[in-house]
Amino acid sequence: MSKITIPSKSTEVNYDLKSKIAKTELGVNALWCVQCGICTSSCPVAEFLKPHQVIKMALLGLESVIRSREIWLCAECYMCYERCPQDVKPTEVLIMLKNIAAEEGYIYPALKKLVNLVINNGRIYEITDFENEIRADLGLPPVPEVNVDEIRKIAETTGLDKRIGIRRIET
């Protein structure tokens, strides 16, 4: 058994963060959380991430929650989402917290790389003649070309391209 750890030493309240979360639909919904812990007992990474703690910290507006590594360990398996008796949708709360963290510049380098690939190639893996030759040998048709310009324009419009700067995530 692993010992239960509090995600971070910091208990600093960020009131902007608190009100930001409180204004969202998921944030309002999360007030129904009774800390029963069914999410955590259903979580495949519960040894490292305790969704019920994260939800409580988020409601309190603790800054450390968006700087934590824990939120990025959620595999989004949606087991807690299915089981939450209060329909708090813990998976979606975690996704929202990751969105807020990213907005503040806390993004995992590996994820930044992935997003860069999507913006630059339109897909995570680039398709070159090499890939298409292998496919042809196997009797598969060439992969249709992505309209990359359109994906880039979408990323420009949403500000995604500018947003993917990195700040260090606490470990």
Added chain:
Amino acid sequence: MKYALFLGCTIPVRLNNYEISARKVAETLGIELVDLKGAGCCGSPALWSIDETSALAIAAWNISIAEDSGLDIMALCTGCSEILEKANKKLKENPQLASKINQILKNVKREFKGSIEVKHFIKVLAEDFGIDNIKKFIKKRFKGLKVAVHYGCHLLRPSDILKFDNPENPAVLDKLVEITGAESIYWPLKLWCCGAPILAIDEKISLSMARAKIESAKESGADCIVTVCPFCQIQLDALQPEISRIAGKQYNIPVLLYPQLLGLAMGFAPEELGLDLNKIPADNLLSFLSKV
């Protein structure tokens, strides 16, 4: 039956075996697949967790490309089908959100209309084609083959969005496996996540999740694992040698994509289904096959 085939990023590059076998099976059943021109990354669960609006916009952009063809989307990748279905449902149900996203798509002269459905391959087989109808195409049967069926999270969950089978006690994929004559066994970690989504975040934790699954399947007496998702397949098959190395023991449990298993029962030769492209050799499974 005709669908717009959404290939996604990973399958056309890393899982030719999935694509070959799925195309073979679909062709045999008379399911016509039209390659979607111009489409790209689905929006990606990883991007969704960084910037929901961008992911939603890219998903809507992909859907609008398929809308031009008037065909429903069929995705082989469970990540793609979950993201596209989630976006499709959200935008259909929320006109305000749809108009916000369409404002973004205006710059690329596209519009999300909400006129089509998005379905995973397994959903198409089970619900649109029908399991009983597939039975007519079975030419060989697996006798005594014990299969650990791995649904993968996003075929089932979030269930209020995907609306497919029971998220905690599913049966559809088990039935699809059993029409080949194979037996779907009980294994404790059947519905557990394979760990793939966090492979890029923490390899150690991610692989330990896959290891737990492989051990659960092994201990339950499975001869092989069957998956329907490229990420689950990579995690359990392609990374199995690495997991064995870390564990200090050889698991050597073959991992098949569902259309490979079905294709064998339909009478295709292993190489026609890309079985030679699986990392863990699956040749020994052929000895379970006998004519109907």
